[in-house]
Amino acid sequence: GDSVTQMEGPVTLSEEAFLTINCTYTATGYPSLFWYVQYPGEGLQLLLKATKADDKGSNKGFEATYRKETTSFHLEKGSVQVSDSAVYFCALTNTGGFKTIFGAGTRLFVKA
Amino acid sequence: SAVISQKPSRDICQRGTSLTIQCQVDSQVTMMFWYRQQPGQSLTLIATANQGSEATYESGFVIDKFPISRPNLTFSTLTVSNMSPEDSSIYLCSVEGLGIGGSDGYTFGSGTRLTVV
Numbered sequence: 001g002d003s004v005t006q007m008e009g010p011v012t013l014s015e016e017a018f019l020t021i022n023c024t025y026t027a028t029g030y031p032s033l034f035w036y037v038q039y040p041g042e043g044l045q046l047l048l049k050a051t052k053a054d055d056k057g058s059n060k061g062f063e064a065t066y067r068k069e070t071t072s073f074h075l076e077k078g079s080v081q082v083s084d085s086a087v088y089f090c091a092l093t094n095t096g097g098f099k100t101i102f103g104a105g106t107r108l109f110v111k112a
Numbered sequence: 113s114a115v116i117s118q119k120p121s122r123d124i125c126q127r128g129t130s131l132t133i134q135c136q137v138d139s140q141v142t143m144m145f146w147y148r149q150q151p152g153q154s155l156t157l158i159a160t161a162n163q164g165s166e167a168t169y170e171s172g173f174v175i176d177k178f179p180i181s182r183p184n185l186t187f188s189t190l191t192v193s194n195m196s197p198e199d200s201s202i203y204l205c206s207v208e209g210l211g212i213g214g215s216d217g218y219t220f221g222s223g224t225r226l227t228v229v
Binding site for chain 1: 113154206218222
């Protein structure tokens with residue numbers, strides 16, 4: 001079945017450091033890919049998305065490119081802030097379906 | 113995107129009791145989804161609720177333990193019945209975005225943090 005694998009956390013960075021959180025997926029067909037963010041004590045928020053190969057999703061300085069050849073959707077940000085401290089979930093929704101498969105989540109701590 | 117109001121935001125309950133969680137959406141939606149997020153873990157889909165029909169439960173979840181109501185297109189409840197400490201989790205409701213087949217992602221409620229003692 002479909003699955004999402006993302007790098008284990010926690011990831012601890014200093015402010016203004018470069019961030020990469022790796023995500024790979026297994027799916028039949030042509031899934032849509034997402035990154036969600038969960039700030040402490042809150043629900044999930046959609047951060048960015050990509051619906052087809054080579055699409056780049058971007059939002060709030062975060063980017064991720066849908067790479068079908070490597071089945072990856074790595075999250076990047078050039079300069080993290082303390083306010084980016086949260087848990088990040090990679091997810092997919094497969095073609096014509098409504099069920100979303102989530103990765104295990106990666107907790108990010110950013111130190112001032 | 114839709115706005116979801118979920119309540120209660122947190123509760124501490126005695127084992128053996130039940131808790132009903134409510135989700136109100138500010139627009140009409142066909143499907144609503146209920147997830148469980150156990151401490152430090154990812155989200156697991158409990159069930160999908162369509163208005164006017166019984167909810168569809170995922171493997172490992174049963175109606176007797178997690179009865180769901182969906183009386184109209186903007187509201188749903190999830191009840192956690194006969195609770196035990198293992199039910200301590202965050203419970204979230206979710207609705208589909210505007211894109212076809214979930215391509216716009218999903219909107220989540222703020223979650224209910226349940227502790228069973």
